[in-house]
Amino acid sequence: MSAYTADEMMAVEAARRIDDGTVCFVGIGLPSLAANLARRTHAPGCVLVYESGTVGAKPEALPLSIGDGELAETADAVVSVPEMFAYWLQGGRIDVGFLGAAQIDRHGNLNSTVIGAYDSPSVRLPGGGGAPEIALGARDVFVMLRHSTRSFVEELDFTTSLGDNVRVVATDLGILEPVDGELTLVAVHPGVDPDAARAATGWELEVAGDLRQTEPPTDAELTALRTLRTKSSV
Amino acid sequence: MAIAPLSDAVSVLVRDGDTVALEGFTHLIPHAAGHELIRQERRGLTLVRMTPDVVYDQLVGMGCARKLVFSWAGNPGVGSLHRLRDAVENGWPQPLELEEHSHAGMAAAYAAGAANLPFGVLRGYRGGNLRTHTRVATVTCPFTGEELAAVPAQRPDVGIVHAQRADRSGNVQLWGILGVQKEVVLASSRSLVTVEEVVDELEPMPGAVVLPSWTIDAVCVAPRGAHPSYAHGYYDRDNDFYVAWDAISRDRNSFVAWMNENVLSAVVA
Numbered sequence: 088m089s090a091y092t093a094d095e096m097m098a099v100e101a102a103r104r105i106d107d108g109t110v111c112f113v114g115i116g117l118p119s120l121a122a123n124l125a126r127r128t129h130a131p132g133c134v135l136v137y138e139s140g141t142v143g144a145k146p147e148a149l150p151l152s153i154g155d156g157e158l159a160e161t162a163d164a165v166v167s168v169p170e171m172f173a174y175w176l177q178g179g180r181i182d183v184g185f186l187g188a189a190q191i192d193r194h195g196n197l198n199s200t201v202i203g204a205y206d207s208p209s210v211r212l213p214g215g216g217g218a219p220e221i222a223l224g225a226r227d228v229f230v231m232l233r234h235s236t237r238s239f240v241e242e243l244d245f246t247t248s249l250g251d252n253v254r255v256v257a258t259d260l261g262i263l264e265p266v267d268g269e270l271t272l273v274a275v276h277p278g279v280d281p282d283a284a285r286a287a288t289g290w291e292l293e294v295a296g297d298l299r300q301t302e303p304p305t306d307a308e309l310t311a312l313r314t315l316r317t318k319s320s321v
Numbered sequence: 322m323a324i325a326p327l328s329d330a331v332s333v334l335v336r337d338g339d340t341v342a343l344e345g346f347t348h349l350i351p352h353a354a355g356h357e358l359i360r361q362e363r364r365g366l367t368l369v370r371m372t373p374d375v376v377y378d379q380l381v382g383m384g385c386a387r388k389l390v391f392s393w394a395g396n397p398g399v400g401s402l403h404r405l406r407d408a409v410e411n412g413w414p415q416p417l418e419l420e421e422h423s424h425a426g427m428a429a430a431y432a433a434g435a436a437n438l439p440f441g442v443l444r445g446y447r448g449g450n451l452r453t454h455t456r457v458a459t460v461t462c463p464f465t466g467e468e469l470a471a472v473p474a475q476r477p478d479v480g481i482v483h484a485q486r487a488d489r490s491g492n493v494q495l496w497g498i499l500g501v502q503k504e505v506v507l508a509s510s511r512s513l514v515t516v517e518e519v520v521d522e523l524e525p526m527p528g529a530v531v532l533p534s535w536t537i538d539a540v541c542v543a544p545r546g547a548h549p550s551y552a553h554g555y556y557d558r559d560n561d562f563y564v565a566w567d568a569i570s571r572d573r574n575s576f577v578a579w580m581n582e583n584v585l586s587a588v589v590a
Contacts, residue, residue: 115398138424139346139498151560152397154347156553159497165528167499168346168371169432172425177444196449200421205454211409213401216372216393220425220445249448 091304093259094233095312096276098124099304101185101231101257110134110182112221117231118185120149120315121257127311136175138217140166149315172217176224184225186218186248190240191232193269193290195250197222198243205245215247222248234258234287241290260284262301266293274299323491323540327515330539331357334511335366338387339478342369342509343376345550346500347397347558351483352376353546354515356584359383369477371427371501375549375566378402379584381417382576388418390475392427399563403570413573421455426472431501433474434508446470480509483547484532485554487516488523491534496526497553503530506537515543517555526554 091099098121105111105125113122113135123146126133135144139154143163150158159165166175175181188197189212199218203209222228230253232238253270256263261275261284271293272284277300285292304312335341335358343351355376358366368386370377373394380386382404394405408417422430429441442460446452447470460471482502484495493514495502506512514537523531534540545552549562569579 139348140500141498151399151563152347152558154397154498154500155558155560156348156497156551159348159553165498167503168424168501169428169504172428173432173443177425200451205450208410211394211401211406213395214391214393214421215423215449215451217424219423219447219449219451220443223447224444246449247451 089306089309091309093276095304095309096301097231097257097259098312099308100262100276100301101229102128102308104229104255105130105133105183107132110136110180112136112138112176112181112184112225114138114185114187114217115150115152116187118187120312121231122185123149123315124308124312127315128308136181138168138171140168140171142166142175172220176220179224181225183227183229184221185229185231186221187231188238188247190238190243191230191256192240192243192250195230195253195256195265195270196243196246197230197248197250198245200245200247202244218248222250222252225252227254228252229254230256232256232258234260234284236287236289239288239290258284260287266295269293271295272298274301276301277303323534324487324489324519325539325541327353327357327541327543328361330513330541331361334513334538335363335479337363338365340367340369341479341481342475342477342505343481344370344501344505345483345547346372346498348498348500348550349483349495349502349547349552350374350376350550351481351515351546352548352550353543354481354483354513354541355380356587358385359580359584369475371424372397373402373405375563378404378566378570379580381405381408382414382570383580384414386417388420390420390422392422392424396563396566399567403567404576407573421451422472423451426457426470427475428501430472430475431504431508433472434476435504438474440471440473442469442471444469475508477505477509478511480505480512482506483515483543483552485516485552486518486520486523487514487540488520491537491540492523493532493537493540494523494526494529496529499530503532506532511538512536513539513541515541515546517544517546517552518542
């Protein structure tokens with residue numbers, strides 16, 4: 088078994104949860120990596136939808152932006168942005184929406200807007216973009232976020248999107264899923280002590296009684312993931 | 322005005338204090354036109370754009386904007402916009418008022434503007450804090466009773482986009498990622514389109530949008546006018562530049578020096 092990074096483990100574990108044929112609404116960064124990895128391994132028929140309007144994109148390399156030219160060249164269809172949000176997302180055609188954020192709370196609500204007060208922020212973040220409607224319009228929402236007390240907080244500085252449809256949160260330490268409406272640690276990655284996840288969480292993190300351990304990345308998964316990254320232009 | 326030099330078109334169409342939308346969803350971002358606004362020292366603009374990125378960082382950092390209407394502001398795949406953050410967090414070079422939306426809300430607002438409707442309607446802005454900081458209201462469907470979000474139509478004074486090409490009559494053709502190019506041109510009171518080239522005949526392209534000349538006030542030839550964004554079929558996105566912008570824009574002095582060298586003193590055709 089090759090050595091791998093915590094980020095790679097996070098991407099691999101998120102990718103494993105995408106079934107063949109799943110229609111994924113994908114943002115840039117780790118979600119794009121996970122969805123492309125799924126398509127290159129166990130789910131060749133998963134459909135990647137980028138909010139720039141590319142439906143069924145099949146990039147060889149990881150795009151830097153959600154609007155890279157290769158996405159349009161390889162897509163089954165290219166639609167306008169108003170059509171993307173109205174007909175495809177609001178139309179109920181998205182199975183899985185991926186979201187990241189700066190902060191998450193125990194209910195899966197996310198903040199990608201500001202740190203500090205809205206009118207005098209200490210950090211002005213990019214803002215919601217597609218997230219508010221993805222969070223409620225996709226059947227299932229997958230969140231990918233590195234685990235730390237800065238991001239897993241008792242109270243959000245700003246609620247950008249709601250956690251109603253969040254089914255799984257993949258972190259660099261393990262997997263959280265909602266149990267009775269509260270995100271609970273249900274699995275840790277190999278070698279991770281559940282106390283480390285608790286210590287990296289800003290609320291009293293519940294740990295499932297039947298806590299599982301995720302399987303380390305297979306050689307095939309790592310090879311596919313690194314090939315995607317190597318081919319990336321940046 | 323049909324086909325005109327960019328400096329003339331900006332001079333006639335864009336006034337201080339206007340609401341101006343430069344659109345292009347990653348693709349076909351009208352950088353050359355944005356630089357002309359900076360060179361002509363437009364002031365007090367309300368800048369509208371779904372995804373403010375490098376060109377809006379430049380406009381804000383050079384003091385052109387009073388207000389920003391947007392849904393996602395960042396350097397895609399790279400990080401923050403340092404000039405925008407400096408304006409919001411520190412008021413440099415001047416304070417910037419924000420009107421923030423979601424992508425779905427902005428898209429609906431442009432589509433409503435193009436359709437000459439007073440508002441766009443969507444299932445959105447539910448819960449969360451955004452609705453208390455922006456212009457959105459609730460309407461009830463008269464048929465089902467469902468409560469939906471209403472966003473005021475976006476009707477810019479001037480809409481500016483880039484496209485691949487125009488014919489000699491000024492009919493414009495664009496393809497690849499379409500963004501909200503068509504909507505912003507049709508929603509705006511005045512519109513300016515920069516193009517890579519003028520051709521004798523617009524050969525049909527798969528999925529292309531054509532904007533008839535009579536929907537556009539000025540077409541300006543600006544080769545590589547989207548750079549560092551891209552024009553599908555002409556040149557690729559300059560991802561290295563987006564990465565480099567992070568360091569250029571992080572510091573006020575290095576930003577101003579870069580703008581002086583690359584925009585203000587640039588010779589315009």
